[in-house]
Amino acid sequence: MQEFDKVGVVGLGTMGAGIAEVFARAGFHVTGVEIDGAALQRGRAHVERSLAKAVDKGKLTAEEERTILGRISFSTDRADLADADFAVEAVPERMDLKRDVFADLDRICPPGTILATNTSSLSVTEIAALTGRPDKVVGLHFFNPAPVMKLTEVVATVSTAPATVAVTAEVAKRIGKTPVVAGDRAGFVANALLVPYINDAVSVYERRLASREEIDTAVTKDAGLPMGPLTLADLVGLDVCLAVMDVLWAEFRSPRFVAAPLLRRMVAAGRLGRKTGRGFYVYGGADNPAEEPPTGVLAERVRSGAHGFDLAGLLLAPHIDDALRMVGDGYATAQDVDTAMRFGCGYPKGPLELLDERGVDWVTGVLGGMANAHLASIQWAPLLVDLMREGRQSLR
Template sequence: MSDIKKMLVVGSGQMGSGIAQVAAQAGLTVVLNDINEELTERGLKTITKNLTRDVEKGRKTEQEKADVLSRITLSTSLDDSRDVDLAVEAATENMEIKVKIFEQLDAIAPAHAILASNTSSLPITEIAAVTKRPTQVIGMHFMNPVPVMKLVEVIRGLATADDTYQAVHDLAVKMGKTAVEVNDFPGFISNRILLPMINEAIYCVYEGVAEPEAIDEVMKLGMNHPMGPLTLADFIGLDTCLAIMEVLYEGFGDSKYRPCPLLRKYVKAGWLGKKSGRGFYVYE
């Protein structure tokens, strides 16, 4: 079980393409999957751009770049999971979408294959329950941007087997990451602590405590954070921040996780942060 040589990544966006890149760099054969060719091509373009930057900075040779790219193939059908050892789902943070993907992967992937989710907050136990192999379902939560960030939260569902955990832990290490073992609670560790902090920063704007620039400055200079919480929120996407806060609020039923009304307002207005050109800051 622990020998993972071939991997399918479902979703070729920011996270999926990053996961495919680090897997190919670690010597795995990678299939990058999405719903259409335009999306998979875009994912491959991102990977190529990252590798080209590595070559320019002297971190990789042209040959190494070519080798990594030669290990990645593109796919628009989940049938391509027929011969993989691991499938990692990196689709939208939406339970219905994820469950559908897991049902299909469970039906198509070989019996020994591990099914992992890169979810940032949704319960692994619930995802595992729609499969016939809950002992082989696990959370593998990478941080953004994947090629740079060292952490992978490895999340055990209620039924996750020890050898499944070990295989995924060892793979994360092979990818040059630090794997941290986490149990299946809403938001895991990273987002359970980060998102309420971001939400509190948004309340400070909402209540007129200070301007976004001042709030970010306090956290950068006072708490030594490399990036202020509101800049980070814009970078993550305010819609994603809201979705995670909703998961925490619903999962714990505790008012301390209530999403700030200003966050809801921005999302409704389509001010989603960097990707839409406007959030707490304006982007050109």
């Protein structure tokens, strides 16, 4: 493995500051760079608050906190990355910003430096093409909060050298993460599965098939998920969810990836979730009065299971079908899919582990019932069809 010690992080927002902290905790010397002094101070404060919280919880000693902070230097000059062995870009999801960062990194960093982007939705291939070293450019997608979440997606383009991928995956392990290696495709593994599931929940809510509390409670009780999809949408940010859906649509042009109209309207209204104080729920200490369950005919039929499925099935069966499509396409293995969703999204069981429990007949029954009820007409994943024809109930 390529040995190195010095890491650069460009962009010290919540995510970038978390990435800098993760590398410093693992023993790397980190230079964090921001656009100006005010942004730099905010980035430093992010790191200091996170470490102080770890000390308060007994996860770090005060001496360890000082040691970690001592490994991080802060700068507003990207030229200070001239000796970096590995550089991570964590600026906002705008290609113009990333173009500017990578042009500088390519010019400033030594030829052997690996340049990684933390993008969650933009093309790593397009970013790599902005440099004179596309073989040294890789995606390294962290999940929020970076010091806590164990998954990183290592994203290789058609130009990324195998050695670059191998080194980056080993680095991910060294900083305590579980890497999943994937190709450069819209949404990668986790977001390509998670965000359409969230979008389905928004559509269910928009069509008045269930209240927000019913939707969130259904999947937490049925599948043990840590939070419901509408609560999760607020946490992720509705603008982020919309951006991922639009990227998926642009790449695949499938009806499966059309953003729910309500999602687009809420973003236009500035109701982005926790970060703006209001999304599907209200934050900042305001009360969230429980909604009355809808009383329409379709809502009552879903609630009663009249079509052969319940509310949880309405959301989980398409989610499992998406995972089967990803595996059938050869983009990811079943193990990688389940690992990504468990370590990146907090699932107690991945979607294909849910398939093992429930069986192919359950998935096809729910999808068929949804079509019969005119709730959704999903073109089944070819792998799901193959499993059904072979009489198999799972992939394993």
